[in-house]
Amino acid sequence: MEISQKIGSSSEDEPTECNVLLASSEHGVSSVKHPIVPDRETNLGDIPEDRFYGVYFIFLFLGMASLLPWNFFITAKSYFQFKLRNTSIPASEFNDPDEETNLQILFESYLATSSTITNLTCVFLTAIFVRKIPLKVRMIASLCLVICLFGLTSVLVKLDSNNWQKTFFIVTIASAAVINGGTAILTGSIFGFSCRFPRSYTQACMMGQAIGGTFAAVAGILALAGGSSVIDSAFGYFLTATVISVVSLLAYILLYYLPFSKYHMTEVVSGVKSINNDESHTVPQGHCEFYGEIIKQIWKQGVCVCIVFTITLACFPAVSASIRSVTYVKGDSWTDKYFTPVICFLLFNLGDWVGRTATSWISLPSDRHSYIMLLLCCLRVAFIPLLMFCNAEPRSHLNVVFDHDAWPITFILLLGLTNGYFGTRVMIYAPQRVTWGQAEAAGVIMAFMLTLGLALGSGLSFLIVKLL
Structure with missing residues (x-):
């Protein structure tokens, strides 16, 4: 029994010998001319078993590690506000809007802009050079970079920066930008890498990202409940991110020693098997021809994932985080x-996690109904006005229409569910439409389209907030 069957894939989603379905009219991919694994010297009966789902959980963990850094930067908002506060007033009043400094005002916009630029640039370069720079180099270099800079960020937490706030601001923005660039390379490489495996392993990467978001959200709530100081909470966030990055590096290296992962990492090049490294990227096909052929097969899935995350980031967290309870009372334990x-x-991250998990047993619409999937992804744009008409503050142009807390709870939960389900579904479908030799590049291109959606959505969120 294949590993994806054990993990819970449906019969429609059963993988072939390597990750993806052969061309068949049943799945609407008759334009694919070659089997995914044309030269494999073994047959299905020779596939090693993923013992104890070890490789599956490594991909789950790598997916979590790829998004956890950004989630911790968002969760540590109070810490950055504290570090950049007006030092002439009592430290306990660092969140007083009447005493807000320019650095506090500018921090989030600079953080979002710099991180988005480096994120998009690095994942684009990963897509371009996926055949030139070996996977092992990309993965290890990006993880080492993230580990070093998170270590620096953790050290900065404990330093008194009251007398050099501008320097702290610049160093933090620069390190956050580089960290996000490193995680962008990591994300693109992970998704590309997972496409060499059965489809359930791409799903594991997507689920890992949702788990990372949920983990960060729970950590923030526990910090509030425990009454931890902003400094102690931030130190815990960044130290945790550093440790997780170190473990991710060790887990990735372990893949080169596990029989199941070694089997799927092995290519046949000119009749000789080789593990994915420099020689395995030597493909005689030109860049334009290579990428053009892939894009021709997966453009609908790429557009879908871009639309899904554009709409999500337009709403979350800019609009959704500004929604207050209609029974808000300053100082109240729940509403404030x-x-x-x-x-x-x-709630959003739990919904996202459930949506991504649901792709294990639900596969509708199927890949042959790609235009229906595209339509459904576009219909999610309705979440933007729905959340705008909730009790989001401050507002000066629109009236509140949905004046009960049940409305934002419903909308945010559905936003997470549909984001997780549709985003994961199209990420799984894309590599099925190309040959095995193109699968890694297809995964990286899809990661680029996902990142492009994040960037477009982040930019759109500024306009939406202004329209409230």
């Missing part, structure tokens, strides 16, 4: 302290 962390961050 826990409403946003629970309803916005935790």
Whole structure:
């Protein structure tokens, strides 16, 4: 029995010998001319078993590690506000809007802009050079970079920066940008790498990202409940991210020693088997021809994933995090302290996690109905006005239409569910439409389209907030 069957894939989703379905009219991919594994010297009976689902859980963990850094930067908002506060007032009043400094005002926009630029640039370069730079080099270099800079960020937490706030601001923005660039390379490489395996392993990467978001949301709530200081909480966030990055590096290296992963990492080049490294990227096909052929097969899936994450980032967290309870009372335990962390961050991430998990047993619409999938992804644009007409503050142009807390709870949960389900579904479908030799590049291209959606959605969120 194949590993994807054990993990819960449906009969329609059963993988072939390597990751993806052969061309068949049943799945609407008759334009694929070659089997995915044309030269494999072994047959299905020779595939090693993924013992104890070890490789599956490594991909799950790598997916979590790829998104956890950004989630911790968002969760540590109070810490950055504290570090950049007006030092002439009591430290306990660092969140007073009347005493807000320019650095506090500018921090989030600079963080979002710099991180988006490096994220998009690095994942684009990963897509371009996927055949030139070996996977092992990309993965190890990006993880080492993230580990070093998170270590630096953890050290900065404990330093008194009151007398050099501008330097702290610049160093933090620069390190966050580089960290996000490193995680972008990591994300693109992970998705490309997972496409060499049965489809359930791409799903594992997507689920890992949702778990990372949920983990960060729970950590933030527990920090509030425990009454931890902003410094201690931030140190815990960044130290945790550093440790997880170190473990991710060790877990990735372990893949080169496990029989199941070694089997799927092995290519046949000119009749000689080789593990994915420099020689395995030597493909005689030109760049334009190579990428053009892939894009021709997966453009609909790429557009779908871009639309899904554009709409999600347009709403979350910019609009959804600004929604207040209609019964808001300043200082109240629920409406003032826990409403946003629970309803916005935790509820969305739980919905996202459930949506991604649901792709294990639901595969509708199928890949042959790709235009229906595209339509469904576009219909998610309705979440933007729905959330705008909730009790989001501050607002000066629109009236509140949905004046009960049940509305934002419903909308945010559905936003997470549909984001997780549709995003994962199209990420799984894309590599099925290309040959095995193109699968890694197809995965990286899909990761680029996902990142492009994040960038477009982040930019759109600024306009939406202004329209409230």
